[in-house]
Amino acid sequence: MFRLTITALAVTLASATLWPLPKQITTGSTTLPIPNGSFKFVGQSENDSDLAVKRYIPLIFPHSVDESGDALDIQVTIDDESSELQLDTDESYKLSIPESPTSDTPITITSKTQFGFMRALETLSQLVEFDFDAETYSIEGAPIDIEDSPRFPHRGVLVDSSRHFEPIQTLKNVVDSLAYAKLNVLHWHLVDSQSFPFDSNSYPLLGKMGSYSQEERYTPNDVSDLVEYARQRGVRVMVEIDTPGHAASWCEGYPEVCPSTTCTEPLNPSTNATFDLIEGLFKDLTGGEAKAGLFPETLMHLGGDEVNTDCWTNTDAVSDWMDEQGFDEDDTYAYFIARVQSIAHSMGREVIGWEEIWNHFGTSLDPSTIIHQWLPGSKVGPEVTEAGYRLIWSTDGVWYLDGLGVTWKDMYAAEPTEGIAEENFNLVLGGEGCMWGETADTSDIQQTIWPRLAAISERLWSPKNGTQDVEEAAPRFAEFRCHLNRRGIAAAPYDNEEARNAPGGPGGCLDQRRV
Structure with a gap:
């Protein structure tokens, strides 16, 4: 396990597809399976954070799976779920994913406001991967600890x-x-x-x-x-x-x-x-x-x-x-x-x-x-x-x-x-x-x-x-464009010389001929 503080960027398994990069991330090398392709969120109230969970579950798990098992618990702690959304609203969060989560040591999300919780959900959604051959979900690079907040409000x-x-x-x-x-x-x-x-x-x-x-x-x-x-x-x-x-x-x-x-x-x-x-x-x-x-x-x-x-x-x-x-x-x-x-x-x-x-x-x-x-x-x-x-x-x-x-x-x-x-x-x-x-x-x-x-x-x-090396960011940027496409956002090919042009011919999301 090592610490990535974004002072000297080395893209890890866990951060290879994260966009934007978090303020600080600690990762390991374990693949964490997600039984039944589901999470159980514990602790959030029936308000904005609950609505956010309902939106994100189908985004995190877009493919149905046949396996059975108990959903992984995610313990949610939000200091102030009634906070207003303004320029000075706190959007910070902490996301901790143990190597082997249990009911006593679950995945945890902590934030000052429900808006920080929403940012954590987006990060979590980018960490979950689907294996088409096995038809299973997992997270690479556990244990993962992320402390994150925006540079500008x-x-x-x-x-x-x-x-x-x-x-x-x-x-x-x-x-x-x-x-x-x-x-x-x-x-x-x-x-x-x-x-x-x-x-x-x-x-x-x-x-x-x-x-x-x-x-x-x-x-x-x-x-x-x-x-x-x-x-x-x-x-x-x-x-x-x-x-x-x-x-x-x-x-x-x-x-x-x-x-x-x-x-x-x-x-x-x-x-x-x-x-x-x-x-x-x-x-x-x-x-x-x-x-x-x-x-x-x-x-x-x-x-x-x-x-x-x-x-x-x-x-x-x-x-x-x-x-x-x-x-x-x-x-x-x-x-x-x-x-x-x-x-x-x-x-x-x-x-x-x-x-x-x-x-x-x-x-x-x-x-x-x-x-x-x-x-x-x-x-x-x-x-x-x-x-x-x-x-x-x-x-x-x-x-x-x-x-x-x-x-x-x-x-x-x-x-x-x-x-x-x-x-x-x-x-x-x-x-x-x-x-x-x-x-x-x-x-x-x-x-x-x-x-x-x-x-x-x-x-x-x-x-x-x-985050100063454009070429180092390019693979994550290309992947994020695919992430948007998978969610129905009509993001154009990522390396167009002329923005919003359509693909120039057949190809996958990452290798389209660009014009």
Whole structure:
């Protein structure tokens, strides 16, 4: 038996197929049979953890077996099964698999929260193997002891439902896949210039007039259902309402919030109608208070990117108002950002903005603002964190999933803390792969996201030391793509030069000809 602490990676029998790699693992050399292909979980309550077990049993044991015998006991200890799912939720766990489990020395899972227990279930599921010749299940490398926790608390994917509408079932499928890679955030870019697919109770014409069609909309109940579905799988749903740019679709139902009918964005800063609408919409989304409403997630993304101020200066009513206030374009931009942030803060939300707001306003931003780095080649991270602001990392050209020429190896090699002083590492909350929707809908969303997002998941979950060798990670990465396929996730061939391409010819999951 030896200890693998991921400081000098040597893939063992037990860890050869684990993705992402755990923080620490101790393994042996015994093959542990699993009688009757079943586990008996003891100790978890009939709530989220029990639901997680019911989901995972058919994933762990997909093949029926004829053998008999008592199921292996798994003793479960969860300190707090009522904990909320937020940025600071503890996802750590310990998994111990003895060489010869008995009722006195069973397999054990211990965690602080039910969400840590869910992460342990995923690890356990990747350890169980099926022998097709013997038609038996087993675990290689027992005894196994794993102590695991994520490197970063914020690990996710952005899904854009404005450029193409994504049905709720499609989003649920994405949520399922995130949990398999220990990712915990669905960043929902809900609306944009092209469409407004959400039915706001306060401003119903937003969805009625701003959606692509009457069928391509989300009701409040749809949203609530998805958020709860995700929570039960340890995935936070963080909404983004991008303002003042990327908002032309708002004008279809409420033209008064736009500069003019012919020059529609950024939103009109000169009228209270704009901010009244934003406040009403935010109340629909948040319930007007912390940890409430359709999105109980305390982080709210307010965009703020790519603001072209020409419609302000070229519209007389807005330009005259700016002159009255003594504002130039940047002053007006700052006024808008500050006022919308204030609305979100009044509802108990911490706000995130794309990095342009930092580039324009720097430390004049509210100190609680979280900066989302995205511009190609951006080096804003060291500057942001040195000033005490928090950071999320998604640099375009590296972690943008719609960049189909970016390989998983490029994504794996990226490092969110690059250039940042070690004493400021705690200000890097994590990162996201961004799947912008111009060329993705239900027909290709999964293979656009997977398997490349798995490279990001290991970078955000696993310790930095020991996960730097791309070639050493390649066999596990290829196997994880097969793991996703076996669960019905349409992950594309793992070594495509152009992401989401179909296989180039006959072949197994690991040896497909790739194009």
